[in-house]
Amino acid sequence: MLKALSPAQDTSTRQAVIAVLVENEAGVLARVIGLFSGRGYNIDSLTVAPVDEEKQLSRITIVTSGTAMVIEQIKAQLDRLVPVHKVADLTMEGPHIARELALIKVAGTGEKRVEALRIADAFRARVVDATTESFVFEMTGATDKLDAFVALMRPLGLVEVSRTGIVAIARGPKGIDG
Amino acid sequence: MTSTETLSGAEIVLRALKDQGVDVIFGYPGGAVLPIYDALFQQNAIRHILVRHEQAAVHAAEGYARSTGKVGVVLVTSGPGATNAVTGLVDALMDSIPVVCLTGQVPTHLIGNDAFQEADTTGITRPATKHNYLVKDVNALGRILHEAFYVARSGRPGPVVVDLPKDVLINRGVYQGIPTAPHRSYRPVVDPDPQAIAQAVRMLKQAKRPIVYAGGGVINAGPEAARLLTEFVHLTGFPCTNTLMGLGAFPASDPQFLGMLGMHGTYEANLAMHGCDVMLNIGARFDDRVTGRLRDFSPNSLKIHADIDPSSINKNVRVDCAIVGDAARVLAALIAAWKADPTKPDTGALAAWWKQIDLWRARDCLRYRQDPAPNAVIKPQHAIKRLYEIVRETGRDVFITTEVGQHQMWAAQFWKFERPNRWLTSGGLGTMGYGLPAAIGAQIAHPEALVIDIAGEASILMNIQEMSTAAQYRLPVKVFILNNEYMGMVRQWQELLHGGRYSESYSAALPDFVKLAESFHAVGLRAKTLGDLDDVIREMLAVDRPVIADICVDKHENCFPMIPSGAAHNEMILGPEDEAPTGSAQPGVTEEGMVLV
Numbered sequence: 001m002l003k004a005l006s007p008a009q010d011t012s013t014r015q016a017v018i019a020v021l022v023e024n025e026a027g028v029l030a031r032v033i034g035l036f037s038g039r040g041y042n043i044d045s046l047t048v049a050p051v052d053e054e055k056q057l058s059r060i061t062i063v064t065s066g067t068a069m070v071i072e073q074i075k076a077q078l079d080r081l082v083p084v085h086k087v088a089d090l091t092m093e094g095p096h097i098a099r100e101l102a103l104i105k106v107a108g109t110g111e112k113r114v115e116a117l118r119i120a121d122a123f124r125a126r127v128v129d130a131t132t133e134s135f136v137f138e139m140t141g142a143t144d145k146l147d148a149f150v151a152l153m154r155p156l157g158l159v160e161v162s163r164t165g166i167v168a169i170a171r172g173p174k175g176i177d178g
Numbered sequence: 179m180t181s182t183e184t185l186s187g188a189e190i191v192l193r194a195l196k197d198q199g200v201d202v203i204f205g206y207p208g209g210a211v212l213p214i215y216d217a218l219f220q221q222n223a224i225r226h227i228l229v230r231h232e233q234a235a236v237h238a239a240e241g242y243a244r245s246t247g248k249v250g251v252v253l254v255t256s257g258p259g260a261t262n263a264v265t266g267l268v269d270a271l272m273d274s275i276p277v278v279c280l281t282g283q284v285p286t287h288l289i290g291n292d293a294f295q296e297a298d299t300t301g302i303t304r305p306a307t308k309h310n311y312l313v314k315d316v317n318a319l320g321r322i323l324h325e326a327f328y329v330a331r332s333g334r335p336g337p338v339v340v341d342l343p344k345d346v347l348i349n350r351g352v353y354q355g356i357p358t359a360p361h362r363s364y365r366p367v368v369d370p371d372p373q374a375i376a377q378a379v380r381m382l383k384q385a386k387r388p389i390v391y392a393g394g395g396v397i398n399a400g401p402e403a404a405r406l407l408t409e410f411v412h413l414t415g416f417p418c419t420n421t422l423m424g425l426g427a428f429p430a431s432d433p434q435f436l437g438m439l440g441m442h443g444t445y446e447a448n449l450a451m452h453g454c455d456v457m458l459n460i461g462a463r464f465d466d467r468v469t470g471r472l473r474d475f476s477p478n479s480l481k482i483h484a485d486i487d488p489s490s491i492n493k494n495v496r497v498d499c500a501i502v503g504d505a506a507r508v509l510a511a512l513i514a515a516w517k518a519d520p521t522k523p524d525t526g527a528l529a530a531w532w533k534q535i536d537l538w539r540a541r542d543c544l545r546y547r548q549d550p551a552p553n554a555v556i557k558p559q560h561a562i563k564r565l566y567e568i569v570r571e572t573g574r575d576v577f578i579t580t581e582v583g584q585h586q587m588w589a590a591q592f593w594k595f596e597r598p599n600r601w602l603t604s605g606g607l608g609t610m611g612y613g614l615p616a617a618i619g620a621q622i623a624h625p626e627a628l629v630i631d632i633a634g635e636a637s638i639l640m641n642i643q644e645m646s647t648a649a650q651y652r653l654p655v656k657v658f659i660l661n662n663e664y665m666g667m668v669r670q671w672q673e674l675l676h677g678g679r680y681s682e683s684y685s686a687a688l689p690d691f692v693k694l695a696e697s698f699h700a701v702g703l704r705a706k707t708l709g710d711l712d713d714v715i716r717e718m719l720a721v722d723r724p725v726i727a728d729i730c731v732d733k734h735e736n737c738f739p740m741i742p743s744g745a746a747h748n749e750m751i752l753g754p755e756d757e758a759p760t761g762s763a764q765p766g767v768t769e770e771g772m773v774l775v
Contacts, residue, residue: 026312034304038305073493076489079488080334082309084363085362085363
């Protein structure tokens with residue numbers, strides 16, 4: 001006889017990167033966000049944009065966290081929304097690439113300004129705006145790389161940060177719908 | 179018709195309803211939906227039932243849907259019409275009832291301007307529906323309406339709102355008929371995975387203490403599913419219990435039926451759930467009213483869960499075998515696989531299990547004591563028992579609706595449902611005021627049948643205005659009020675959990691229900707003591723008009739058995755008539771349980 005699982009088992013939480021392919025129609029984002037708030041799930045980050053003009057599809061990337069049971073629920077709840085085409089848990093379905101874009105404004109003069117520029121160069125951040133007393137850096141990368149860069153900029157005159165949240169895609173030849 | 183012929187939006191609405199086979203809608207007019215009412219006036223194919231409150235329109239549509247298996251249709255105006263319908267929509271969502279609700283909306287150019295009777299209906303109803311639509315183009319109207327019906331009835335059924343701006347109803351456009359192509363994104367799985375079926379049968383064949391726990395999903399899958407459930411239970415020899423929503427899925431008179439399970443379920447059903455080694459859940463969702471304290475729910479069993487909604491699986495209870503599919507198809511597959519599997523079930527163990535179950539049954543947990551004197555106070559359980567017995571004598575097809583509270587639980591315990599679709603109750607949301615409008619919907623669908631709303635004196639006042647609807651359409655619905663002058667379930671909880679402090683649960687300043695009935699052109703009857711009871715029931719059934727029967731019952735009777743919130747199945751409280759000591763001491767309510775509802 002198999003052994004019964006106790007519901008108390010496996011209470012450890014994990015982060016999940018979930019990709020959702022949806023109809024590009026009014027209200028679809030509200031449905032997804034409402035599902036998360038209504039059922040008390042976490043949203044660590046969320047990005048959305050149209051990805052297929054012809055088929056009228058948008059792709060939402062959600063980073064969330066919870067127990068294995070909660071993540072399974074989140075996927076099942078997303079999947080039953082009428083305008084949802086496909087839900088993929090990229091964290092579970094093999095290796096994936098996750099990237100974020102950030103714009104980081106740093107103001108300062110003299111030694112701090114030079115230091116900011118030197119670190120930006122080391123991190124391969126691009127200068128996309130410059131004045132005599134400020135820079136805006138553009139940087140793409142994994143979340144922890146962006147976090148590290150922002151932390152280094154803080155004592156050097158960090159003014160503000162704008163980040164996109166994660167977009168992600170599976171490695172290898174297969175697509176989300178494949 | 180040619181593809182270039184144009185119709186007004188309102189005409190498209192009626193055309194689409196007709197093509198969907200709709201012959202009756204429940205509604206209430208208002209400014210934004212006047213074009214549809216104008217089109218309704220000029221045709222005879224679709225009958226409109228005018229309710230007295232939009233909430234009742236949805237409950238009536240639910241009663242119609244639940245008693246026929248068809249989609250119920252509602253038509254209400256914008257703003258307050260739509261917001262009044264929200265309770266009914268959530269009720270239908272929780273109980274998986276297929277409803278299409280058409281709401282009026284201000285013209286598209288006024289949306290967002292706080293226009294008169296404007297509300298963000300799609301925003302408000304997004305979490306209240308399975309899906310909703312705002313139609314902005316009359317040429318999309320036909321397609322969207324057909325999609326709404328498809329979404330409402332397929333997969334796990336539910337309510338769908340279609341919000342119709344007034345200009346879309348007036349504009350002319352091309353009507354698109356029922357689509358033949360499958361939906362772009364929404365394609366629910368109905369056929370079970372054969373491997374999951376095989377795994378389930380392997381588990382079931384090895385069972386020593388099995389139980390079948392069937393819910394509303396079996397009712398939603400149609401009468402064939404109920405027939406297959408009965409066949410499967412007979413084939414296996416297993417005991418079967420039903421949830422509140424599942425009553426009627428398995429015949430109550432069958433010796434293999436253990437009664438309802440859960441908070442007010444029977445002793446034998448709950449202890450069998452607690453003690454089983456293999457559980458087959460079909461079309462139920464491990465609701466908190468069924469499971470009690472989760473960590474102690476059926477602690478030593480392997481669990482098989484068949485559900486059409488994948489999100490119901492592993493939501494509350496982790497299961498060992500998941501089957502996604504329509505209940506009828508799952509049952510047909512289980513029957514075939516059971517017959518094909520050469521493994522012999524352990525009949526010796528099963529016989530011992532039935533012996534144990536029979537000992538639990540012998541506790542006779544629904545026992546109550548009715549003083550037989552004619553001037554004795556009527557016990558509420560006895561009122562329902564006599565109603566059941568006298569109705570059965572008539573041999574008529576009967577539909578029972580309820581409000582919410584003690585009377586609902588007693589009706590669930592004492593009415594023996596032999597067939598599906600005869601029991602209409604608000605299970606998930608627990609909506610007081612559901613029963614009378616649901617009875618109206620059922621009576622519209624079944625004009626010759628007997629339709630009885632078993633009610634409480636508090637609940638009935640929540641939608642009492644619908645007596646006027648019953649009178650207008652000469653619907654002979656019977657409202658059977660168990661009048662104990664309390665919100666009985668609230669009073670029971672206050673007695674058991676809150677030290678007898680009966681805060682606001684007394685039904686003060688009640689109307690005279692006999693006079694109230696008469697003022698609504700109905701018949702009013704009253705039974706004050708046991709001697710009146712049978713006569714009142716017989717007269718109620720004999721009259722071919724709406725009736726309110728005011729049955730004055732024991733004010734302090736509590737509904738037992740009861741599993742207090744936060745307790746386990748083996749910690750249920752039995753009634754005062756129970757003589758044997760329970761396995762564990764009568765439990766107090768824990769701190770943890772106090773915060774639960």
